[in-house]
Amino acid sequence: MSSHHPQAPSPRLFSARPVSLLPTEELARRALDSPLMRATVGLSRWCGPVTPVDADGLPDLHDTLTAINEFGLWPRTLCRDPERRSAWTAKITSPAQAEDFLIPWHTARHLGMIECGAGQARPAPELERWLGSTGRVLHWWTLAFHQCAERALRGTAGLDPRTALGRLYESPDGARVPLRLVTQEILPARQTHYLPTRHPPWSTALLTRALWQLNDAGAVALGWHTPGTDTTGAHGHRPEPAWVQLTDLGRFGIRQLLLAEEQPAPLTEEFIRLGADEFLDALADFSPDGQLVALTAWLDARPPDRALREIVSASSGPGLALRRWNATMALGSISSRIEPELRALLRSRDPTVVSLASVVLLASRMLTAPEQDGLTSAYGHWTAIDMFAAATCLGETGLKSFLGSEAAEGIDRFLLNDVPRLWNPEHPETREVLRLLGRHHPDPSIAARARAAETHAPPPA
Template sequence: MSTHHPEAPSQRRFAARPVSLLPIEALADRALSSDLLRSAVDLARWCGPVTPVDVDGVPDPQDVRTAIERCGLWPRALDRTPERRAAWADGITSATQAEDFLAAWRTAQHLGMIECETGQARPTPDLERWLDSPGRVLRWWTLAFHSCVEQSLRGIAGLEPQTTLARLYESPNGARVPLRLVTQEILPAREAHYLPARCPAWNSVRLTRALWRLSDTGAISLGWYGPRSDGAGARTPRAAPSWVQLTDLGRFGIRQILLAEEQSAPLTEEFVRLDADEFLDALADFSPDGQLVALTAWLDARSPEQALREIVTVSSGPGLALRRWNATMALGTISSRVEPQLYALLRSGDPTLAGLASVVLLASRMLSEPERARLTAQFGHWTAIDMFAAATCLGETGLKSFLVSEAAEGIDRFLLDDVTRLWRPEHPDTRSVLRLLGQHHPDPSIAARARAASAHAPPRAEGS
């Protein structure tokens, strides 16, 4: 009998996991250090006291070349030797040829750092005062980040931004997510339906270009697992990175997007104060990565004994199968530190709590083979029904997903090999589980056995 937990169905849309944020002053410092905001501020200062601009509010090519050299706005892929830089700059006849300059200039204008009127650009009079305000800096950065997200992920990669952002937001703090995994997770479904066979590689390139652009905001870091050089040993700035990492600033920015869309985006310090029932019920709404983060945060705020007491108090009784399912995940992380209390629950006389304790102990690998066999024989049928009942709480799709998952392997046959054990004692969800297994199990023979077991259920005791 498997003691793994079933995967949640991929079709579900998960709630954002709890996150911790740096203080506003630290976030503002990082925002000002990002390439995007630093370049915009540099250009705003450079254009003073006044700089002539055309009808589109853009300096002439000579001033563009001066600003690029002064502020270091060279293209990322350009060879950094002075000769190559000079040759490239001499070829500029319009600001549109200097993509990095123009992006930073438009950002400074959009954020109000630069004022343009009567053919002249100048830094806004309040620029230096505003730079000393962390709140103002973060508002600037958030606006620039939102704009860059749209331009890079939607404009360059042709992706729904939230798909990519959610993948990074759910990853544990500091995790370096392999770029190939991000590509596999967010591109295949789209490509399979809309793009010819030659396009997946092209779209991976577009995603990489989009992430390079997004890295200028300071929201993500890109890196390599090994040396990055060409055959001659020179660094290759445009080489495809190996991993992408969400920064503290990026986590703040994505949370602002979620809040603007009126989605739940809890902070860890708020989440850890939840009562055990709210905590366990919330776990069902997180992704697998989100569950890991939420479990760690909530349990770290309590002693193992306190966590066990709080969880046990809210996990007993009918109609709480999904909560107990989540409780086994929580208690599984502290099982070695509450082993005596778990054995005490086995003797509690409450089948819901005894079953809960048996699952945690079976998954802990602390038991000998005879002990495992004894617990499986004593509590196996009850806990099997409880697991199926929990899966049904996720809807028909959740049950079907569980039935074909590794977690369900062998449980159905174990359950139906000794039908008489189904009713000693009877789980309150036994009849509904058998009915649903009979309707939805992918193996016709097991579905038929479930229907037969349901048809021969003993009559309910009067008053039950």
Template sequence: MNTPSHHPRPPDPPRVSARPIHLHPETQLAFSASHCPLYANALALARWAGPTVPVTPRGFPEPPLIGEAVRALSLRPAGLPPEPSGDAGPTRAEDLSSIDPLFALPWWEAIRLGMVELAAGQARPAPDLEERARDPRQILRWWNDMFETTVESVRGDLAGTEPGTTGPDLLPRVLRSLYEAPDRSRVPLSDLVTELSTGPEALSGLSDRVRHRLSDLLLPMLWQLTEIGAVHLDHRHARPSSGPCLVRLTPLGRFGVREILLSVGVPAPLIEDFSRVGAAEFLDSLHSFSLDGRLIAIDSWLAARTPARALREIGGAVDRPGSALRRWDGAKVLNLTSSHLGPHLRALLGSERPALVSLAAIVLLGSRMLDQGEIDRIMEDHGPWVVVDMVAAAMSTGEIGLVDFLTSPDTAGLETLLLDDVDRLRRVDHPDTVRVLEALCRVHPDPDRAARFRAAAVRVRRDRH
């Protein structure tokens, strides 16, 4: 008999978890943050304000002083001022265009973040500015505040693209797509546009006018994020018309997006933390990841332990009632390292724990390490428990999933292994046998077999009690 080729379909909940990532060390992220244009300009202006500089009621120095600061500090471009949130300090009034843009935004940020204090018509550096500017955690708090403010500002700028609406909410999807991309990978802008406008997860409600302008809408958004050091654009192709525009989330940007995800309740595990979670939590979390995220999670978890330890941990997490889906997923995880587990798996076939026997049998049958004779022997000795686990895993998708399993050409007739020797089912205390038999009697399309499964369930349940 050949290896069962049907893999029960996993349940399909919303894929809310972000993929596990690795963050650069805090000091390295802080160094990057302190050198991004907006942060560097804001801190330079805060220091320039010492000991004091006179300011107008709007919170800005007079134009000659602004020009002096821009020249003396060689301020680099840092975008346009975002819409203020109502905090004390300068605001973007209608005549703010009179303020040099190289000065206006970083000065606004320096005041908003507390690097600069305003009082009695004067601005001065915060008393503890230098101490705080040397603290990596404070640097990252300041930078993250700037990043979140920039994100909200960019989202606000999109509000005018669709009259009568709040505008298409493009940025969260773009940032999430870049976050899910492999580290250091460069994503073509055209791919981001395609993802936003087509496919099953496309943004709904986009008008044709906006859909055709997505590239033009995205590029200014991404340029603003480069000023905060969150995104890197391929500067050789700064405009879509000049060739492929490639976008990459920087390590600092990955840090910032993760903070946003956590703030809105999206799980965003770190690889180093995820690798330390127990097998039960690890297996239960797999279906919340995208396919790529799941592969990263599995690789990270396996890399932190030997194959034998992974087998022990997974075995301990799946040897209990209601753990059939864990066993199936655990078998797929162990399959990736099965070449190192041959003796351990064969030894488990002699275990007195039926769930562990089934786990070992499923891994061996899928390992491609066995010849046909060994496959036949395992199915003869342990086939019923393999089928119990296959059916129990199919049940996790609901009755429709179980019907699909029973009617699939790949699994046709496998349930016969459960009816061939009901006495054997009674003798072996597999934790999911009764549950599987009762489910089969409810949904089996063949009435005669459904009746036989009902009788088998009654006999096994009676003998278990």
């Protein structure tokens, strides 16, 4: 019998993990300090008192170039090369060619910072007052961020923003996610016969370009393993970043996006107040990274002995196999601090309590070899049935996923090598588990043995 905690397979979409946010005043300050908002606010002030614009709401070429030089709105690869900047400027014949000017200009108009009419652009009359409002600033930045995410991820890299940003949102706060992993996990699969596990280089390049746009919005930070390599090299080429990190501002923005789509996006301070029953049930809906964050937050908010009491109370009894599965994962993370209490639970008359304690102790590796053998002999079959019963709670797809996983390897043979032990003591879901193993197990020989064990089950008491 395995002595580690398997991850619960689930065919469902994961809920967003709990997050902590900075105070709104600090978020607003960071929003205004982001390159995109700095340029947007700067252009809004610059166009006053009035600036002539064409039918598309764009300044003439002379005014555009003036703004580009004043606010440094050149292409990223030219920012540190005055000679190439001058050459690029000389080739510009229309404001429409200056993307790094157009984005903040259009953003300012979209947010209402700039008003256009009668061939003139001017700052909104309430601009300075609005800039002093935390709520207004965060509303502006959220709209700009969502627009940027659509433009950068869907428009540039052909990715769904929710999918791409969700990978970063699930990472623990402050995590630097290697760009290689981001590329592997969120870029669409490419059907190549010669290198099926690799993505074409241009895919990574498009993702990197999209991430630079999100970096300008203040939503992500990009970095390199070696300090000082974030400079533009020869011919304007910039080395590919090694990692990407979601900023506090980006976390706020993604959460606003989730809420706008009516998706659950809990705050940590709300999540840690959940009772043990709601906490354990919620774990099944988080991604593996989200589970780690949720476990840490909830358990850190209470003493280990109290957490144990609450979890045991919420997960004891029939029909709670999936909750016990999550309970073993939660208690396993604090097992070294509650070893005496776990050992005391082994004396309980409730098999659900004993099973829970035995799984946690076996996984903790705090037991001697004779103690491990004793627990496995006494409660191994009951606990294994409970584990399969938890997998069945996730539906047919979840069960099949579990049966094909490394976590299930050996448990099925352990059960069926000593069939009489299945009924002493009998788990209330033994018959249903055997029926489902007989129907869905990918190994025909094990499936046949499960059907035979079900056929020879003793009559219900």
